[in-house]
Amino acid sequence: MWNFLPPRSALLLVLLASAAMARGRDVNVRSAYIFGRHDEGVDRLYVTPDAATILRFQQPCDAAGTKMLGWEGRFEPVGCTGKSVVVVPLVRIEPEDRFLLVVRLADGTEVPFTLSGATRKEGEWPDQQVNVFLAPDTREELKDQLKTAREMRDGLMDDVRRFYREDTPDHALAKLLAAGASKQTPFKLLKKRVIKSEGEETTVRIYKGKAKAAVLFTVTNHDPSKPWNLLEARLVTIRPGENPEPYVFGDKKPFALRADRDEIAPGESGNVAVVVDRSAFTTENGNAELILEIYRKDGWRQAYVVLDERLTRQ
CATH class of the missing domain: 2.60.40 (Immunoglobulin-like)
Known part of the structure; x- marks a missing residue:
């Protein structure tokens, strides 16, 4: 033929x-802003065995005081180096699963997180890097918020320009x-x-x-x-x-x-x-x-x- x-x-x-x-490559990086008393709310992280999840703080973490409940057999031991905490799932975590991670910082502050399996829903993609800000009222933190807002604005403008360019x-x-x-x-x-x-x-x-x-x-x-x-x-x-x-x-x-x-x-x-x-x-x-x-x-x-x-x- x-x-x-x-x-x-x-x-x-x-x-x-x-x-x-x-x-x-596509890398899912976001910022988490934790207001007020840190035990009043728990930020949720979405994890997958296809990628590590890294938490970046403004101060060093305390390895001895950073723990996760029920991690045995499902996660590697939580890594705590400098200002970073690394979470690596060994198996696929279901969306309905919940694991409590508590990160202790050098000044004694404890920040809790709930870990769940990533899904295809909007906002539940795997977290690869999360920049964590506590009580964001300093100049550095407010600058990061402004940068995030500008990136969102620029992204929307790019979408609009692409729409007209592709017509x-x-x-x-x-x-x-x-x-x-x-x-x-x-x-x-x-x-x-x-x-x-x-x-x-x-x-x-x-x-x-x-x-x-x-x-x-x-x-x-x-x-x-x-x-x-x-x-x-x-x-x-x-x-x-x-x-x-x-x-x-x-x-x-x-x-x-x-x-x-x-x-x-x-x-x-x-x-x-x-x-x-x-x-x-x-x-x-x-x-x-x-x-x-x-x-x-x-x-x-x-x-x-x-x-x-x-x-x-x-």
């Missing part, structure tokens, strides 16, 4: 990458593909391949069109408990004959991306669609091949596709 394709300079190549890391015809086409409405687009399916790996199955569909190409990734999440999330997609140039393993450092090219959901729950499938304009293949030295990569949230490259400019011809 595919004999018309040249043997070496095939229009595309789909491979699963096993050890390439994405730049700019293009190519994004509309990508949205149709992600919604499973490929027949409403000008694209023709060229090739389909299924990639199976531990925890996921990825179906890759390559489309050709007039002056544009498209790729649709359908990810089925077989993990029994963890959702699948897209961290980022990259489209970069690749030199002729260059090996795309394990990572490609080419010039970045623009593309349009749409997904049909924010995350893929265990046992479910979701789509990520990318549309590439013919102009993306143009370089100072003529037309170049491009490599399209998608990375899941833990930083590992899920799959990549090598695209040729001929995909944009009809």
